[in-house]
Amino acid sequence: MDKPNIVIEGREISPYQPPYIIAELSANHNGKLETALRIVEEAAKAGADAVKLQTYRPDTITLDSETEDFRIKGGLWDGRTLYELYEEAHMPWEWHKPLFEHAEKLEIPIFSSPFDNSAVDLLEDLNAPAYKIASFEAVDIPLIRYVASTGKPMIISTGMADAEEIQEAIEAAREAGCKQLAILHCVSGYPAPAGDYNLRTIPDMIERYGLVTGLSDHTLDNTTAIASVVLGASIIEKHFTLDRNGGGPDDSFSLEPDELAALCRDSKTAWSALGAVDYGRKSSEQGNAQFRRSLYFVKSLKKGDVITPDSVRSVRPGFGLSPKDFDLVVNRRLSAAVDYGTAVTWDLVEKE
Structure with missing residues (x-):
């Protein structure tokens, strides 16, 4: 079987290339555009291959309701309503253009996870080079089809999805015109323990689906991510912040700048060490x-x-x-x- 590949802004992503490192900005702007701009700068400085945003408004992702269905139970955000969380965490849409312009100056690709069609339209106006489907949206087949219709490369996170749901998402993307598709193994825990990751799933995914495959990693250090490279991961996505103690909803399970730099360096070393089958004298x-x-x-x-x-x-x-x-x-x-x-x-x- 041919080795799969996708290309984002001229950078090939495949098993033949060093892992593609995505710094997930997520909610770590903590309500300040200046912080978001600095995160992009630090990601570029650390050697990340791309920065990723999340594009939604609270009213495009949930309902403003106080009922029990809409209240978070347990975990990092226990007791809060979904609307409250997303109101705090969302990236204002008017910030997208300055962030895209800033990334262009720094020569680091920037793209986003859209959570509805209006978010896709905004990102298309900004000429986003690729799209990421978040884990919880992997079952949103209409959204996947709409993203696929742009013709841009698409990366789908598979946290919470079983094998059948992953196959359905892939088929939806393909049928709607997506030619460049990748999937990420993921555990949708925040943070997620390394023991939940079952990284041996990655080579099975590669064989089962025949796609560029990577890891969306929510563990607290780089060990799991680097180990995934040895098992065939071509993409690594990690949440990234300026300060893990910044108090934002995602800060506590995000990498800081020196840790992202270590991930960029060490994951590439791991990939280089894989080499090829060779019994000759080195x-x-x-x-x-x-x-x-x-x-x-x-x-x-x-x-x-x-x-x-x-x-x-x-x-x-x-x-x-x-x-x-x-x-x-x-x-x-x-x-x-x-x-x-x-x-x-x-x-x-x-x-x-």
Whole structure:
């Protein structure tokens, strides 16, 4: 099967390329455009490949209701209504243009997760280069179809979705015209324990769906994300903030700038270490031949002398014949005189 790939603003994303690191700004602006702009700057400085926003208004994602259905029970946002949470967390739509312009100056791609068709329209006006479908929207087939109709690359997070729902989302995207599609393994916990991630799902997803596959990681450090690269993840998405103690709804489970820089560096190191199947001697090993064993003469002998077992030994360095050739050399005659400490080579041994 051909290795899948997608391209966002000229950057190929595939198993043949280093992992594509997305810094998720989410609600970490904490109500200040200046903070959002700084997050974009720090993401670019850390080496992220892209910044991602979330585009919704509270009234496009939920209802302003105090009933129990609309009140959060348990977890990080316990007791709050959905409308209250999204009112605080949402990115004002008038901020999108300055953020897109700022990212362009910094030469870092920026795109977003739209949560309804009006958000897609706004992002199309800004010429967003790609779209991300959030985990909880993976079952919103009409939204996926509308995003697919733009013809832009699409990344779908699969948190909460079972295998059948993932397949339905993929089919909806394909049928509506999406040519470049990727999916992200995800656990929709905030934060999520590493033990919930079951990263062995990633190679199964790659085989099952045949798509560029990555990880949306809500754990508190980089270990899970880096491990995912070894299992085939081509994309890593992590929430990113200036200060984990900033008090915003997403700050506490987000990476800070030095941690994002470490993720960008270490995930690429992990990818580079994968390499290819290769049993040959590596370039870094060439100088260490002196520490291998090989056959050396331990007596001075004349041309025509018989090579006796006590005249040859396996010693370091490794510039002579392999120790496995000992029995082939012994009892043969020399084709030239040798001194003590001469490496045994086939040109010194008479042919049978």
